[in-house]
Amino acid sequence: MAEQDLYHRHLISMTDLSSSDIGQIIETAKVMKAISERDVKKTPTLRGRTVINFFTEPSTRTRTSFEIAGKRLSADVINISAAGSSLSKGESLKDMVYNLDAMKPDMLVVRSGFAGVPSMMTEWIECPVVNAGDGRHEHPSQCLLDLMTIQEKKERLEGLKVSIIGDILNSRVAKSNMIAMRKVGMSVTACGPATLLPVNIEKIADKVTSSLDEAVDGADVIMALRVQTERLERIGFPNVREYSKLFGLGLERMKKAKKEALVLHPGPINQGVEISPEVAEGPWSVILDQVTNGVAVRMAILYLLLGGGLQINE
Amino acid sequence: MADKKKKSGGSPTSDDLDKSDQSVILTAQKQHQVITRMAHEIVEKNRNLENLVIVGVVTRGGVLAQRLSSELKRITGAEIPVGTLDPTLYRDDFKQKGAVLAAKITQVPFSIDNMTVLLVDDVLFTGRTINAAITHLFDMGRPKEIQLAVLIDRGHRELPIRPDYCGKNVPTQYVEKIRVRFLECDGKDIVLSGLGDNADGGGQNG
Incomplete structure (x- = not known):
């Protein structure tokens, strides 16, 4: 079977992806879209993996579709928002990410009001980080x-x-x-x-x-x-x-x-x-x-990053 | 990256047909005869072909499924619907090859509820592909019965799975490669075996 050639560990910026990487994500997303069109919208692919959605800015579409994407592939998805987190008690972002890391998640999906936050977090946590929108920077x-x-x-x-x-x-x-x-x-x-x-x-x-x-x-x-x-x-x-x-x-x-x-x-x-x-x-x-394709694309991102294909060139 | 690639391989190309260390398991003529025989066995076992649907495992299981369907039509006149299934997302080892396996879209445009599903693959090896394929089938509905047809059974089963129809039993070494090639996707009908450096060549991880 042919293999995905994508080897990035995190998804932070479109500057990191080549045209063929983009093509592969889209092709994988088409397969994922077919899952969403079935009666049983779930595959066991990512069972046992934990995905943390960490959103410090309001979001409906992105957060919901990352959550649905994880669940359709059988990952355990945890949502954290800034308001209900210990950031509101004055914990620093860095400390908080260290603590999340100690719970051994398999992926961190980050939405932040400030450019560069997801990129910074890659230094603080072992697992892949996905940028779900950082300030005026990228999405x-x-x-x-x-x-x-x-x-x-x-x-x-x-x-x-x-x-x-x-x-x-x-x-x-x-x-x-x-x-x-x-x-x-x-x-x-x-x-x-x-x-x-x-x-x-x-x-x-x-x-x-x-x-x-x-x-x-x-x-x-x-x-x-x-x-x-x-x-x-x-x-x-x-x-x-x-x-x-x-x-x-x-x-x-x-x-x-x-x-x-x-x-x-x-x-x-x-x-x-x-x-x-x-x-x-x-x-x-x-x-x-x-919006429909958003779920499919995010399933593809989770599949490719958690599948390890993106870790080869680390 | 290059190292990983080599270990886990990609789709074999037509030039692997020319390697001299390979022996022919089935010639084109033999391959056709075997498929015809399998079709006859399917007719014999399934008196009522109306409840039969065929689902091939991508890529070459899908081709074999088409071939069996045309043979069944030639023998009995019955039109048996054919679908293709990709079990990749149901595999327990989708990431153990150093990279993610490319998944393809499952195309089963008919209901399998209460049907006899003939699951078709080119090579039966560890049984893990078929195990994943069966799990996938149950996500699509509740078949009355699942039968398994394979062109080559090469042994080394790791799960309690056996074929109902088998084109040819081929005793192999674990590292050996069996290459089933079909005109439709490879430009040539042949089955080869050989000891290559790539034990995980196309269509034989299960």
Whole structure:
């Protein structure tokens, strides 16, 4: 039987993965997706393994789908959130991770409001660490489920034109996607108000524009981003109505898009701000396919990392 | 990495057919005869083919399953549905080869409830693949009966599993490799055996 060639021990950043690594994760995820479509949605593959989900920022989709992914593969999944943990008693993050390590988990899935936290934790714990979103930095599992969804619908990735629209400055999803999409041969247009684009954006995007019409025109894939009110600095964002008028993806805007264009959104949606309900629920939308594929991709990540295939080159 | 690869191997390619240290277990003609004989045995044992479905273990068990189905059709006229199953996610040793085994999608597009399931694999070795395959089948439904057909039984069973239909019994050394090759996936019908440096070559980890 052929073996997976992936040898990374942790999943921290899309910069660590090659185009063929990405392809292998997607292929494995397709197998995992078939499990979710059965009556008995469970295989004994990871029985006896313990996965800790450590989320210090709110999350529905990512946390639930990591939990479901672990359970569908028979792993024991434990959820910890910052509020109910001893972090709220003043324990340092480092001490807490040392203590978790002492309980011998097989994997740590981390969501943090600060960039670099998952990477730092790899130094403190024996088991593989998966970045489930760190501040404005990266969100690799979201990126992989986006790519899986695009590949599933378009049957290819290479040569596709993608426009990522909105609050790119604060979006870890956008950053992971820009890195990965260019690796697999897609061309990326970044579109947003200048105040919400990071400096040196032209280094990670093929094209930068502040015109939504220009971004929508001719794109195979349109990715709307959530306006991250919790991370916004007021100076960059005058008001919601103005933003929605200039950068909101509504039916009128979609008239300029290709008929077969896909609309993605990493969720949660601010209805009527970055995307209108008609578009989010319209024929272009694959937003719920993204959620379904999220479980599959996370099952693939658990399977590959816990299977030891990613540990070879340590 | 390269070292690991060598130890655990990948899919054998067509050039392994040319190695001189291999002996032929079944020629193409013999292979066809054996499959025909197995089909006759299946007809003999299963008077009612209406309740029979065939599930082959990927990859070459799936090919053999197709072959048996066509033979059964030729002999009796009955159309027996064929599915393929990948037991990788049910294996107890999915990570013991130094790397993760690549899993494939199980495709059984029919119900196996109350059916006689003919499980098909190319080589029967330790029995672990079949054990995993049976566990997998029970996640899909409750078959009335499971029968096992294999082209080659090479011995060295580690579990109490025996085939109901066997193309050929081949006594082997544990480290020996049995290579079943089919036209559909390898471009050639043949069964070879040999002592290679890769005891875990394609399709024989169980």
